[in-house]
Amino acid sequence: MLDLKILRELEETLGRGRVKTDMESLISYSYDGTFQERLPDAVVKAHDVSEVSNIMKISGAYGVPVVPRGAGTGLSGGVVPLKGGIVLEMTAFNKIIEINMRNKYAIVEPGVYTNDFAEAVEKVGLFYPPDPASSKSSTLGGNVAECAGGPRGVKYGVTKDYVMGLELVLPDGEILNVGNMVDGETGWFDLPLLLTGSEGTLGIITKIIFRLIDNPEHKQTLLAKYDQVIDAGKTVSSIIKNGVIPTTLEIMDRTTIQAVENFLKIGLDTEKDAFLLLEVDGSKYEVAKQLEQVKQICLECGAVEVETASTKEESDRLWKARRSISGACGKINPTKIGEDATVPRSKIPEMIVRLREIAKKYQLKMVIFGHAGDGNLHPNILTDKRNSEEMERVEKAVSELFNAAVSLGGTLSGEHGIGYMKAPFLKMEMGETGYQTLKKVKEVFDPKGVLNPGKMFMDEEMF
Amino acid sequence: MSKHRQEIWENELAKCIKCGTCRSVCQVFQSVDDESYVARGKMRLVDAYLNNKINLTDGLAQRMSMCLMCKACTASCPSGVKTDRVFLEMRNYLAEEKGLSKVKRMAFTWLKYRNIFDFSLRFGAFFQGLVFKGLPDRNGRIPRFPIPVAGFNQRRIIPTLAKRPLRSMLPEVVKIDKPKMRVAFFTGCMMNYVYPESGLALVDVLRANDIEVVTPKKQQCCGTPIFTSGDFKTGRLLVKQNLTAFCDLDVDAIVAGCASGGVAWKHEFQTILEEDDEMLPVAKKLAEKSYDISEFLSKIELNNNFGRVEKTVTYHDPCHLNRGQGISKEPRDLIKAIPGIKFIEMSHADNCCGSGGSFNLSYYEVSRDINNKKVKSIGEVKPDIVLTGCSACRMHIEDGLFQSGLNIPVRHTIELLAESYRKQGVI
Numbered sequence: 102m103l104d105l106k107i108l109r110e111l112e113e114t115l116g117r118g119r120v121k122t123d124m125e126s127l128i129s130y131s132y133d134g135t136f137q138e139r140l141p142d143a144v145v146k147a148h149d150v151s152e153v154s155n156i157m158k159i160s161g162a163y164g165v166p167v168v169p170r171g172a173g174t175g176l177s178g179g180v181v182p183l184k185g186g187i188v189l190e191m192t193a194f195n196k197i198i199e200i201n202m203r204n205k206y207a208i209v210e211p212g213v214y215t216n217d218f219a220e221a222v223e224k225v226g227l228f229y230p231p232d233p234a235s236s237k238s239s240t241l242g243g244n245v246a247e248c249a250g251g252p253r254g255v256k257y258g259v260t261k262d263y264v265m266g267l268e269l270v271l272p273d274g275e276i277l278n279v280g281n282m283v284d285g286e287t288g289w290f291d292l293p294l295l296l297t298g299s300e301g302t303l304g305i306i307t308k309i310i311f312r313l314i315d316n317p318e319h320k321q322t323l324l325a326k327y328d329q330v331i332d333a334g335k336t337v338s339s340i341i342k343n344g345v346i347p348t349t350l351e352i353m354d355r356t357t358i359q360a361v362e363n364f365l366k367i368g369l370d371t372e373k374d375a376f377l378l379l380e381v382d383g384s385k386y387e388v389a390k391q392l393e394q395v396k397q398i399c400l401e402c403g404a405v406e407v408e409t410a411s412t413k414e415e416s417d418r419l420w421k422a423r424r425s426i427s428g429a430c431g432k433i434n435p436t437k438i439g440e441d442a443t444v445p446r447s448k449i450p451e452m453i454v455r456l457r458e459i460a461k462k463y464q465l466k467m468v469i470f471g472h473a474g475d476g477n478l479h480p481n482i483l484t485d486k487r488n489s490e491e492m493e494r495v496e497k498a499v500s501e502l503f504n505a506a507v508s509l510g511g512t513l514s515g516e517h518g519i520g521y522m523k524a525p526f527l528k529m530e531m532g533e534t535g536y537q538t539l540k541k542v543k544e545v546f547d548p549k550g551v552l553n554p555g556k557m558f559m560d561e562e563m564f
Numbered sequence: 565m566s567k568h569r570q571e572i573w574e575n576e577l578a579k580c581i582k583c584g585t586c587r588s589v590c591q592v593f594q595s596v597d598d599e600s601y602v603a604r605g606k607m608r609l610v611d612a613y614l615n616n617k618i619n620l621t622d623g624l625a626q627r628m629s630m631c632l633m634c635k636a637c638t639a640s641c642p643s644g645v646k647t648d649r650v651f652l653e654m655r656n657y658l659a660e661e662k663g664l665s666k667v668k669r670m671a672f673t674w675l676k677y678r679n680i681f682d683f684s685l686r687f688g689a690f691f692q693g694l695v696f697k698g699l700p701d702r703n704g705r706i707p708r709f710p711i712p713v714a715g716f717n718q719r720r721i722i723p724t725l726a727k728r729p730l731r732s733m734l735p736e737v738v739k740i741d742k743p744k745m746r747v748a749f750f751t752g753c754m755m756n757y758v759y760p761e762s763g764l765a766l767v768d769v770l771r772a773n774d775i776e777v778v779t780p781k782k783q784q785c786c787g788t789p790i791f792t793s794g795d796f797k798t799g800r801l802l803v804k805q806n807l808t809a810f811c812d813l814d815v816d817a818i819v820a821g822c823a824s825g826g827v828a829w830k831h832e833f834q835t836i837l838e839e840d841d842e843m844l845p846v847a848k849k850l851a852e853k854s855y856d857i858s859e860f861l862s863k864i865e866l867n868n869n870f871g872r873v874e875k876t877v878t879y880h881d882p883c884h885l886n887r888g889q890g891i892s893k894e895p896r897d898l899i900k901a902i903p904g905i906k907f908i909e910m911s912h913a914d915n916c917c918g919s920g921g922s923f924n925l926s927y928y929e930v931s932r933d934i935n936n937k938k939v940k941s942i943g944e945v946k947p948d949i950v951l952t953g954c955s956a957c958r959m960h961i962e963d964g965l966f967q968s969g970l971n972i973p974v975r976h977t978i979e980l981l982a983e984s985y986r987k988q989g990v991i
Contacts, residue, residue, distance in 0.1 A: 123623055124612075124617075124618050124621070124623070125600050125609060125618070125621065125623040125624060125627060126598075126600055128600070128605075128608055128609055128612050128617070128618065129598075129599040129600035129605035129608060129609070130599055131608070132582055132608065133582065133584075134581065134582050134583050134584060135582075138608075146597075172584055172587055173584055173599065174583060174584040174587075192597055193597070214588070216588075235583065235584065235585070237585070237588035238583075238584045238585055238586075238587040238588040239584075427581075427583075427642035427643060428641075428642045428643060428644055431579055431581075431642070431643035431644050432644070435575075435578035435579040435643075436578065436581070437581055437643075485578060486578065487574075487578055
């Protein structure tokens with residue numbers, strides 16, 4: 102429980118009724134898209150930068166944790182208030198301030214929904230590529246804080262490749278502006294890059310400047326079917342090696358294909374061990390050329406069948422299977438635990454073998470249907486969270502999966518962030534020196550440790 | 565608590581992966597921007613209750629009642645969680661444990677006693693001139709003072725109540741020489757008491773297609789507003805009376821002109837009779853021959869001797885027709901079949917209009933906020949009329965258009981068809 106004095110001070114700053122402490126509100130702000138739930142002590146929604154600043158001043162003065170929150174769709178536990186304190190809802194920051202067509206940038210507030218922004222940008226003929234699966238419900242602030250990715254990452258990169266500047270409120274209430282609208286800035290430390298993916302542990306994002314690019318003229322989709330999932334893995338490595346960069350390159354393994362077919366009954370070939378779903382974009386000439394090249398590579402690597410879609414309807418049909426995976430998995434087992442451990446593309450075949458071994462070892466149902474193009478295989482374990490014995494096996498399997506990714510030269514997180522879920526493994530990836538360096542950076546920004554405590558860093562002595 | 569109910573909750577809770585997709589479709593959530601009002605949040609509240617972390621508080625009841633039952637969260641859920649069922653069960657549980665709110669209790673007692681309801685509404689139609697201010701076009705009225713029983717907001721307009729309910733104007737059987745088919749007509753309350761002209765149009769259109777229409781006098785409110793508020797007991801009573809009124813009829817189909825009534829006949833009667841071994845088979849049997857009017861007309865060989873109607877129209881998808889029964893193409897096809905019609909699709913035609921049955925009585929401001937988006941979509945199209953398949957949507961959209969100063973009438977799809985037949989002299 103927060104001291105009444107602190108609650109009163111918050112209410113004096115924000116106004117009556119704006120500090121929620123009723124049980125219904127606390128429960129509703131105790132989670133995100135992960136499993137742990139922790140009750141905050143209070144929930145507040147800020148309407149402007151000065152309010153954020155005032156909240157931080159109070160939190161700093163009393164050492165009360167503050168957890169900034171967008172839509173709460175994160176998948177690493179970024180907004181779960183592990184140490185209680187204040188959940189600071191940022192959804193009222195919902196304006197697109199400017200889309201500059203001549204200089205190709207946009208200034209937005211962090212509470213804008215990702216898809217709304219992408220559509221607004223498309224309307225003026227430009228393109229904002231990051232497309233996390235949750236884009237219809239996720240906010241841009243959360244995307245920046247977790248450095249979200251998406252299927253287009255293979256060609257267009259992830260959120261950090263588009264952040265040019267940020268406005269943040271620091272833990273002492275001061276307002277920091279970093280970066281600008283100039284694309285070629287090279288001097289000093291790249292602070293926007295440092296702060297993108299900082300998971301609300303360094304400052305609270307109140308404004309974002311995004312880089313925008315031109316909209317590709319044409320797109321085309323291709324589906325390749327394989328008798329061996331390893332061949333699909335080899336195709337991915339080979340495509341990249343040959344210099345073709347598809348917009349998206351998605352893999353679906355046999356378990357996934359079967360689950361989707363059972364769910365949709367659209368006549369998918371369930372005898373196949375894997376599908377690759379590819380999209381290429383560019384000028385009409387480029388698209389045709391790339392598509393032919395990709396088709397050849399698929400066949401050389403062992404694809405037994407290749408389908409191309411020329412109309413939007415055909416391509417929608419090919420994508421339908423991919424989009425229905427979540428629902429299909431729900432029919433098999435109620436609980437789905439998805440990971441985003443990512444490996445270098447050349448290691449994809451090896452990672453697939455390891456994942457299958459892990460699933461077998463712990464007798465778990467695992468589906469693989471990830472963004473193979475950037476090495477992010479998205480292994481998903483299908484389980485039932487009410488089965489505590491199986492959940493223990495899941496935990497062991499997940500830890501082994503992280504080990505496998507790191508040992509193949511990969512990373513814990515291709516797009517979800519570290520949060521609390523992967524914090525225990527961070528040292529393994531960073532090494533002692535790397536880890537201590539991260540901690541020192543944290544100390545510079547947040548010496549009292551009030552911002553999103555318990556995330557990324559496991560040891561608490563600094564807090 | 566019944567084991568059946570607990571199982572429903574536990575199974576659905578296990579499926580929720582807390583992805584938050586429901587945030588992108590929930591109209592109420594988007595209006596209030598508070599996680600505790602979206603399906604994901606409410607699922608966590610049900611979970612908290614099951615795990616003894618929260619009691620049946622007023623706050624919990626408030627979250628459960630502030631829902632349009634538009635099924636948008638259910639339809640969009642990637643894990644297939646039956647959120648609508650979870651919240652319906654919680655509403656029922658709350659009603660059992662804590663009782664219905666006073667306003668709803670009074671309104672529903674009226675509905676249960678059909679004769680009194682008939683009388684009081686007819687009485688209302690006669691005296692409403694004293695109570696309501698008439699609109700300039702005499703299409704609707706503004707209450708002169710708030711009526712607590714109906715929860716009417718002072719700003720709200722409601723249409724002039726019918727002088728005579730539809731069913732009192734219709735014979736039990738509308739005879740046809742050599743009928744091709746014989747159908748039973750379930751009118752629903754809104755067509756019966758508020759928009760009888762829609763009901764008459766529906767009968768005319770069926771007549772134009774050589775179909776004999778039986779309108780059982782003993783039919784009742786479908787019970788939807790009652791059991792969705794949690795009162796399963798009264799709901800079951802009405803459902804059983806309806807099943808009894810229709811089960812012995814010699815008809816090829818049961819046709820509803822009311823979106824919620826259609827969902828009730830097709831699905832919800834079975835849901836609330838799940839544990840009633842005697843009546844459940846009856847509900848199942850009748851569900852198989854229940855149709856929405858637009859769906860029914862798309863299945864028969866339609867008389868296409870349509871007269872020209874030179875109008876620009878748009879169509880609003882009622883939640884209980886679109887998501888509730890999967891019917892969105894049929895009404896559009898009917899509309900487009902009429903010569904002279906210029907059909908323009910409005911943006912987000914499938915977004916809820918904000919009415920939500922009695923939701924708009926309890927939460928008028930939020931309901932209006934949601935409806936304003938609908939009004940904006942309609943304003944962009946600038947149609948001569950707005951068509952829809954639900955009289956509750958019609959009433960709420962009419963109210964919204966009026967409040968925004970837009971003089972665009974709203975009609976049931978079937979009225980356009982009747983107009984077209986009339987122009988051709990078919991009826």
